[in-house]
Amino acid sequence: MNKFLNSNFFKFLINIFFPRICLHCKNDIHYLNENILCPACHKQLKKIIPPLCAKCGQPIDSGEHCHPCRKLKTQPNCSFIRSAFIFNDPMRSVIHEYKYNCKPYLSKTLGLWMRELLKTNPEFKGFRFLLPVPLARKKLAQRGFNQSELLADIIAENGDFEVIKNAIIRSKNTKSQTTLNKEDRKSNMLNAFSALKPELIKGKNIILIDDVATTGSTLQELAKTLKKAGAKKVAAFTLARET
Numbered sequence: 001m002n003k004f005l006n007s008n009f010f011k012f013l014i015n016i017f018f019p020r021i022c023l024h025c026k027n028d029i030h031y032l033n034e035n036i037l038c039p040a041c042h043k044q045l046k047k048i049i050p051p052l053c054a055k056c057g058q059p060i061d062s063g064e065h066c067h068p069c070r071k072l073k074t075q076p077n078c079s080f081i082r083s084a085f086i087f088n089d090p091m092r093s094v095i096h097e098y099k100y101n102c103k104p105y106l107s108k109t110l111g112l113w114m115r116e117l118l119k120t121n122p123e124f125k126g127f128r129f130l131l132p133v134p135l136a137r138k139k140l141a142q143r144g145f146n147q148s149e150l151l152a153d154i155i156a157e158n159g160d161f162e163v164i165k166n167a168i169i170r171s172k173n174t175k176s177q178t179t180l181n182k183e184d185r186k187s188n189m190l191n192a193f194s195a196l197k198p199e200l201i202k203g204k205n206i207i208l209i210d211d212v213a214t215t216g217s218t219l220q221e222l223a224k225t226l227k228k229a230g231a232k233k234v235a236a237f238t239l240a241r242e243t
């Protein structure tokens, strides 16, 4: 029976009743292709590769830091931010389907993509803990899942990392950041998080996990809370990055 369930013929039958379509262009995907995008859309995904700003991870033409980071007078709480992909059209479609069209099972593919690229990043050596960006209680109830937590669970599944859960809550119901500029995003996020269990944070090197990084204000604010709770070092890794 198992042999039949794994056979190409069975996959072909399933496809007749439940055809799979590309999450971006909506064309049919060949029944033997297990990807969530068709080959043409998958090819459009853009991995983020150096040169990048050593702090915020923004792709740059040359040098060590981007212009805004060069002007920083103090070390940011989140020492550095790295991301797997540019937030371009196919990536936007994938994340939209994942978060807003309620497809939590996409975390499997997206988490594996992230794990693969996280591994290639030598700067994360010495980090053992992942902390997904918490959602406010109301948002979590609406969506039914925390997209960042599911990603962290998949990244950590092979035992290379441990996920810290329920140590931090989002205590403030922040406005959606999408229409705000950089300064407003920062003040919107101010004191958004509180540490419930600082003992889970203290002395640890922690990677924050999120789906998309825009200005980094959420990550910086969360890192500030972790640092106050005694974290040794905080960095961040996101699935995508707006450029």
Ligand SMILES: [Zn+2]
Residues within 6 Å of the ligand: 022, 023, 024, 025, 026, 027, 037, 038, 039, 040, 041, 042
């Ligand atoms: Zn496609």
Ligand SMILES: [Zn+2]
Residues within 6 Å of the ligand: 053, 054, 055, 056, 057, 058, 065, 066, 067, 068, 069, 070
């Ligand atoms: Zn920068």
